[in-house]
Amino acid sequence: MHVITTEMKKEFVKWLLNTYQLAQKEHTWLLNYLSSTNEQLEKVHFVDVFEDTHKKRIILHTNCSHKPGHFEFNLNGNILGEPEKTFHNIRRNPEEHVFVKLIYRDKAQSMEWGDICEAYSTPKFTGFEVAAQLILDQSFETFNIMQLQKEIDNALETGDKALFMKLTDQLLHTENKLVKSF
Structure with missing residues (x-):
């Protein structure tokens, strides 16, 4: 049996917050x-999958998912979309378990997720699912490149050299990631 410690969970949250941008503070x-x-x-x-016995459920998408910034708190079947209400509910009921499902890019290949995910069964990925994930990841990177190019053009038009340098560094990094994925 795979034991998941609180330290492992703490390290995972730190890794997630350093690696992915969340839509709202x-x-x-x-x-x-x-x-x-x-x-x-x-x-x-x-968790990857909620069970009927999970009374408090949180679904949180990073900006790198198919629903950027989506947040959902399900409390016994009642869905709340507000992190503040979720916080207050959890704070008032510290003895209750909370089940969190995170949606972020490359999760299926993430060792970090594999270390802390309390899966009831290990999902088996077919060749189709792996190919679909690769296409999705590459599409996301291509979209990021196009957005960065637009922002670089705007920085040039406004004469913002610092922003231009920052964005071109990001563009090179993103392009290198895309090339390595092929």
Whole structure:
């Protein structure tokens, strides 16, 4: 049996927040709160699939998912879309377990996710699913490149040299990632 410690969960949240951008500061705030104490983290479970017995469910998408910034808190079948209400509910009921499903790019290949995911069964990925994930990842990177190019053009038009340099560095990094994925 795979034992998941509170320290592992804490490290995962730190990794996630350093690697992926969340759409709202409240999402970051909520994840930081959930990982703030060992007692709290013992009640937090990161899962791929919700079970009927999971009374408190959080779905959180990073900006790199198909629903950027989407947030959902399901409390016994009632869906709340507000991180603040979620925070207050969790804070008022610290003895209750919270099940968190995160959606972010490359999750299926993420060793970090594999280390802390409390899966009831390991999902088997078909060749089609792996290919679809690769296409999705490459599409996302191509979209990022196009957005960066537009922002670079705007920086040139406004004469913002610092922004231009920052964006061109990001563009090179993104292009290198895309080339390596082929």
